[in-house]
Amino acid sequence: MSSVNSNSVGRSPSLKEDGLAQLSRSAENAKRIKNVQDKFVNSQNLQKEGRALVGEGILMKVCRKKPKQRAFFLFNDILVYGRVVISGRRYSQQKIIPLNEIQIGAPIDSAENPYAWLISSPKKSFIVRANSDRERQEWLTHLDRCIRYASGGANTQNNAVAAHWIPDDKADTCMHCRTSKFSAYNRKHHCRNCGLVVCDGCSKKRFLISHLDAKPVRVCDSCYAKLNNNDSNDARLNQRDRPADSSDSDGDENPQYSPIPATFYQNVENL
Ligand SMILES: [Zn+2]
Numbered sequence: 001m002s003s004v005n006s007n008s009v010g011r012s013p014s015l016k017e018d019g020l021a022q023l024s025r026s027a028e029n030a031k032r033i034k035n036v037q038d039k040f041v042n043s044q045n046l047q048k049e050g051r052a053l054v055g056e057g058i059l060m061k062v063c064r065k066k067p068k069q070r071a072f073f074l075f076n077d078i079l080v081y082g083r084v085v086i087s088g089r090r091y092s093q094q095k096i097i098p099l100n101e102i103q104i105g106a107p108i109d110s111a112e113n114p115y116a117w118l119i120s121s122p123k124k125s126f127i128v129r130a131n132s133d134r135e136r137q138e139w140l141t142h143l144d145r146c147i148r149y150a151s152g153g154a155n156t157q158n159n160a161v162a163a164h165w166i167p168d169d170k171a172d173t174c175m176h177c178r179t180s181k182f183s184a185y186n187r188k189h190h191c192r193n194c195g196l197v198v199c200d201g202c203s204k205k206r207f208l209i210s211h212l213d214a215k216p217v218r219v220c221d222s223c224y225a226k227l228n229n230n231d232s233n234d235a236r237l238n239q240r241d242r243p244a245d246s247s248d249s250d251g252d253e254n255p256q257y258s259p260i261p262a263t264f265y266q267n268v269e270n271l
């Protein structure tokens with residue numbers, strides 16, 4: 001990694017503004033990033049000029065079938081996560097979301113998902129759960145700061161994001177027609193537009209939702225009508241019966257949650 005400016009660091013005029021840039025130039029930061037990369041099976045190259053690893057920790061990711069333990073790494077420009085193979089040592093199935101595409105939802109504190117919040121992005125949106133209120137607060141503070149840093153102050157709240165998929169176990173019957181009972185023969189599907197669990201009969205239609213996929217995706221009849229109203233482009237209709245229900249296939253279960261506290265490399269209060 002070459003840094004043209006590394007000799008001109010000196011006194012930063014505004015420590016507050018420059019905190020993340022400063023962190024990105026530190027030797028510890030370079031080591032930590034290399035370390036994360038080395039622990040991932042088939043990692044992308046995470047080393048990049050100007051990039052800072054701000055924090056890392058284990059969060060429960062609420063998935064289609066059940067919550068799964070995932071290792072999360074917050075950088076000043078991307079959020080990286082993956083499956084935990086060996087706690088603290090080995091990760092796989094690396095996913096990377098640019099921070100300027102991410103929206104953070106309000107805290108969720110339901111009985112089954114305490115200390116949770118929604119992370120939305122164009123391709124995928126999901127709920128994650130921290131160990132404690134305090135840990136969640138730390139994540140939210142750092143996420144907010146890094147998202148603002150990565151988007152250069154632009155408001156990301158209007159970006160198109162994916163619907164959060166309602167977990168399968170939340171529905172015994174179709175959430176659209178409310179009559180079709182799910183079974184081994186009557187499979188559950190997800191409307192890509194609203195995220196509801198619906199039966200095949202209620203989701204025969206396909207619609208092109210460009211931020212999700214280059215191909216038209218499964219939508220429920222209500223959403224199809226709504227989307228078609230918004231955009232009466234007939235070419236988008238595609239009746240091919242191709243269930244693409246693989247969007248949550250990011251790994252196997254690791255049932256028990258190791259309560260390793262998250263680590264952040266900057267103390268926000270001091271910045
Ligand atoms: Zn139905």
Ligand SMILES: [Zn+2]
Binds near residue numbers: 192195196219223224
């Ligand atoms: Zn829908």
